[in-house]
Structure formats: C-alpha cells, structure tokens
Amino acid sequence: MKTVLASASPRRRELLKNIVSDFCVHPFSGEENLPPDKPARYVKALARLKASEVARLYPDATVVGADTVVVHGGRIIGKPADEKDAFEILKELSGSTHSVYTGVCVISNGRQRVFVQKSRVRFYALTDNQINDYIASGSPMDKAGAYGIQDSGFVAKIRGSYTNVMGLPVEKLRKILKKEERNG
Numbered sequence: 429m430k431t432v433l434a435s436a437s438p439r440r441r442e443l444l445k446n447i448v449s450d451f452c453v454h455p456f457s458g459e460e461n462l463p464p465d466k467p468a469r470y471v472k473a474l475a476r477l478k479a480s481e482v483a484r485l486y487p488d489a490t491v492v493g494a495d496t497v498v499v500h501g502g503r504i505i506g507k508p509a510d511e512k513d514a515f516e517i518l519k520e521l522s523g524s525t526h527s528v529y530t531g532v533c534v535i536s537n538g539r540q541r542v543f544v545q546k547s548r549v550r551f552y553a554l555t556d557n558q559i560n561d562y563i564a565s566g567s568p569m570d571k572a573g574a575y576g577i578q579d580s581g582f583v584a585k586i587r588g589s590y591t592n593v594m595g596l597p598v599e600k601l602r603k604i605l606k607k608e609e610r611n612g
Contacts, residue, residue, distance in 0.1 A: 430450075430451070430452070430486065430489040431448050431451035431452075431489060431490045431491075431492065432451065432453070432454050432483075432489045432492070433451055433452070433454070433492050434455065434478045434479050434482035434492060434493040434494075435453070435455060435456065435478065435492075435493065435494060436455035436456075437494075437570075437595055437596075439576070439578070439594050439595050440595050443591055443594060443596040444492065444596060444598075444601075446598055447598050447602045447605065448605065454486070456477070456482060456493065457481070458477065458478075458481055467497055467499045467504055467527070467529045468529055468531070468544045468546070470495075470497065470504060470529075470531075471495045471496065471497055471529045471530060471531030471544055472531040472533070472542050472543075472544055473531070474493075474495035474531060475493045475495045475532050475533040475542060476493065476531075476533045476540070476542055478493030478494070478495065478533070479492065479533035479534070479540075480493075480533070480535065480540075489536075490534065490535070490536040490605065490608055491534070491535045492533070492534055492601070492605075493532070493535075494530055494531065494532045494533070494596055495530070496528060496530040496531075496572045496592075496595045497528070497529050497572050497573075498517075498521075498526050498527070498528055499526060499527045499528075500520060500524065500526040500573075501520075505517055505520075505526075505572065505573050505574075507569070507570060507571060507572055507574070508568060508569060511563050514563050514569065514574040515559055515560070515563060517568075517573060517574040518554060518559045518562070518563075518568070518574050518575065518582075519554070519556075521551050521573065521574075522551055522553055522554040522582075523551060523552065523553035523554070524550070525548055525549065525550045525551075526548075526549055526551075526573065527546055527547070527548055527549075528549055528572070528573070528588075528592060529544055529545070530544065530592050530595060530596065530597055531543070532545070532596070532597065532600075532604075534601070534604050534605065534608065536608040537608070537611065541604050541608075543600060543604070545589055545592040545597035545600060546592075547586060547588030547589050547590075548586070548588055549583055549585070549586050549593060550583070550584045550585040550586075551583060551584060552583075558582075562575070562580055562582075567579055567580070568580075572595075576594070577590065577593040577594055578594060
C-alpha cells in the first residue's frame with residue numbers, strides 16, 4: 429500500500445525515510461487556523477485536518493499527517509512570525525524547560541489512528557549573540573518554538589522522544605504503520 433506524507437516539512441520527510449522506504453509527499457494546502465486549545469487536543473486536531481484533506485486525494489493510501497507545537501508557561505508557541513518574534517521566543521525559552529507536543533494522524537483502509545507524543549526539553553541559558561547568530565542562519569523560521577533540536581545546540585537535556593522534538597515521533601509511528609500493514 430502506498431504511503432503519503434501530508435507535510436512539507438523536510439525534517440518529517442527525513443524522519444519518515446527511516447521507517448518507510450517508499451512514500452510520496454503531498455503537503456496540506458489548507459489553513460491551520462483552528463482556535464488554540466489544550467496542546468494535546470490542538471495538535472491532534474491539526475494532524476487530523478492535514479491527514480483528512482490529503483486522504484481524500486489518495487483513498488487507497490496510508491496517509492500520515494502531523495503537527496508540532498512548543499508549550500512554555502501554558503502558552504502554545506508555533507512557528508515565529510518574523511526574526512523579532514524568533515528572538516523573543518528563544519529569549520523566553522533560554523535557561524528553562526518547555527514541552528514539545530506532536531500530534532500524528534494515520535488514515536488507512538478507512539481507519540483513523542491519532543496519537544500525541546510529549547517530550548520535555550531544557551535549554552541552556554542563551555546569550556543575545558547566540559540567539560542572533562542562530563536567527564541569522566535562517567533555521568528558526570519554519571520551526572515550532574523557533575529552533576531545531578538537531579541544529580541549534582541549545583538543548584541541555586531532553587526527556588522523551590528526540591524525533592518527537594524534530595516533528596515526527598518515529599518510534600510510535602513505526603508501530604502503527606506496521607500494524608496497518610498487517611491489517612491492510
């Protein structure tokens with residue numbers, strides 16, 4: 429059965445390659461304008477929205493949709509709007525611990541499997557120069573929380589799934605896809 433990733437994220441594409449040898453990418457083209465909710469419900473709803481839209485175009489495929497947010501001080505933090513926003517987000521996360529939630533929806537054979545993975549991440553205390561240098565690289569602009577765990581060097585400690593923080597919890601997704609393959 430064909431697998432389709434409903435995401436434009438290059439990180440999700442790379443992560444999915446680790447568990448699925450052959451898949452195609454069809455990014456979600458709608459608006460991600462659901463009202464904020466509790467983080468777990470919010471990312472599940474967005475993942476379901478993305479996967480459902482793409483599944484209509486690929487009814488015989490297994491479709492994977494995902495969404496990731498960072499939560500700090502009870503506030504959901506998505507992608508930065510601009511460089512100033514990225515600086516403010518990274519300054520807020522500096523020296524503290526935040527949560528990363530990724531919601532994943534797998535649609536296959538008329539069934540929907542939706543789950544959420546949560547990881548806790550502690551940042552080193554960051555200087556303004558470190559933050560500005562990272563922003564100048566362009567890396568934070570397409571990432572929830574304005575950073576990539578794989579390229580920032582900001583993470584002092586992580587509790588939970590590393591790939592979840594990157595945007596796709598492959599450990600749990602692998603199990604679901606294997607089960608779908610057996611049931612397909």
